[in-house]
Amino acid sequence: MSIHPLPPPKEPVGLGRLPVARWFLFTGAVAGVAFVAGAVVTMLMLAEAQALNPPPGVAAQMGRVHAALIVLFAVLLACGAGLAVIVRYAVLKPIDQLTDQVRQVAAGDFDHTLHVDRPAELAELSSHIDAMRDRIVSAWRVAADQAEELRRSNGELEQFAYVASHDLQEPLRKVASFTQMLEQRYGSELDERARQYIHYAVDGAKRMQLLINDLLDFSRVGRVTGERTVTDSGEALNQALDNLSATVEDTETTVTRDDLPKVKGNRLQLTQLFQNLIENAIKFRSEAPPRIHIGVKRSGDMWEFSCSDNGIGVEPKYADRIFLIFQRLHPRDVYPGTGIGLALCRKIVEYHGGQMWLDNSDEGQGATFRWTLPAAGDDDD
Numbered sequence: 001m002s003i004h005p006l007p008p009p010k011e012p013v014g015l016g017r018l019p020v021a022r023w024f025l026f027t028g029a030v031a032g033v034a035f036v037a038g039a040v041v042t043m044l045m046l047a048e049a050q051a052l053n054p055p056p057g058v059a060a061q062m063g064r065v066h067a068a069l070i071v072l073f074a075v076l077l078a079c080g081a082g083l084a085v086i087v088r089y090a091v092l093k094p095i096d097q098l099t100d101q102v103r104q105v106a107a108g109d110f111d112h113t114l115h116v117d118r119p120a121e122l123a124e125l126s127s128h129i130d131a132m133r134d135r136i137v138s139a140w141r142v143a144a145d146q147a148e149e150l151r152r153s154n155g156e157l158e159q160f161a162y163v164a165s166h167d168l169q170e171p172l173r174k175v176a177s178f179t180q181m182l183e184q185r186y187g188s189e190l191d192e193r194a195r196q197y198i199h200y201a202v203d204g205a206k207r208m209q210l211l212i213n214d215l216l217d218f219s220r221v222g223r224v225t226g227e228r229t230v231t232d233s234g235e236a237l238n239q240a241l242d243n244l245s246a247t248v249e250d251t252e253t254t255v256t257r258d259d260l261p262k263v264k265g266n267r268l269q270l271t272q273l274f275q276n277l278i279e280n281a282i283k284f285r286s287e288a289p290p291r292i293h294i295g296v297k298r299s300g301d302m303w304e305f306s307c308s309d310n311g312i313g314v315e316p317k318y319a320d321r322i323f324l325i326f327q328r329l330h331p332r333d334v335y336p337g338t339g340i341g342l343a344l345c346r347k348i349v350e351y352h353g354g355q356m357w358l359d360n361s362d363e364g365q366g367a368t369f370r371w372t373l374p375a376a377g378d379d380d381d
Contacts, residue, residue, distance in 0.1 A: 094122045176205040230376040231267050234260035240274035253290040262376040269348045276341045281309035302372040310366040319358040
């Protein structure tokens with residue numbers, strides 16, 4: 001199996017830039033020079049002592065010392081040579097082998113086995129690294145299989161969305177239209193209870209159509225028209241207000257705003273975000289005419305938006321529940337809707353890399369929703 005290679009390693013700094021082989025060579029060179037210098041100095045000292053014509057007993061003793069030093073230097077030289085061979089073949093070569101194997105794995109060949117025979121410490125280390133590599137590869141394969149299954153499932157969901165938007169809505173339209181035609185044609189022959197039943201059937205078909213459309217909108221976030229570019233959030237708000245112009249006028253709603261910035265986002269989805277929040281504020285209004293304010297402030301590399309209204313508000317204990325799909329706090333006959341609006345808003349915000357929450361810090365009537373969106377950059381503000 002070959003997948004994307006790992007990023008290059010960090011460059012070593014300080015004394016770590018020198019390979020271990022060079023450290024051994026440097027240490028061996030210093031030891032060799034010291035050994036040769038010691039042998040030369042010792043031989044010179046013995047030669048000077050012989051030149052002084054010592055007594056026979058002293059001369060014999062110096063001869064034995066001379067022989068012992070020669071044997072000692074020979075043993076030290078043999079030990080140095082043996083140590084060099086041991087370091088070369090028991091340390092440096094296995095390290096080079098393990099390094100080459102690790103580089104091969106890092107280059108993308110994650111099926112390559114890591115193994116060295118010696119020394120015991122490196123053999124144990126290589127076995128641990130190889131076990132870790134094997135676990136990572138196994139987990140990656142499971143994740144790859146799950147990703148493939150997820151792609152297949154998403155394809156099926158897209159097919160279902162297509163069916164829902166076409167094949168399912170057509171029978172609903174027929175149910176609604178033919179039921180209304182039944183009422184128009186035979187209305188005079190029906191009693192009040194029959195007309196009430198017809199009303200229930202038409203209302204149920206229309207609510208089912210609305211629910212299907214809202215579910216399609218929810219499923220399309222991040223999948224359809226998902227390109228994110230530098231977008232003027234003020235223009236998105238203008239489009240949302242144009243879409244709601246009739247509702248705003250009928251309810252005498254007043255919408256105020258700060259100067260809205262440019263953000264990194266999708267124009268259609270941001271328009272839908274503003275539209276859902278304003279429509280939600282109008283729906284849950286109090287007896288007074290709705291007053292809505294769209295505010296914004298900078299928070300690091302994000303813009304923090306807010307939507308405040310003077311409506312009936314939301315109790316703090318429902319701050320998380322209102323963002324769940326199909327969760328309603330009021331009966332359908334009091335406040336219409338499918339219970340998807342705020343869930344859709346949060347999904348749009350999270351798709352853009354932000355967060356959305358209900359602000360309970362402001363006292364008084366109404367509700368304040370806050371959300372963050374990534375700034376487009378100082379050059380584009």
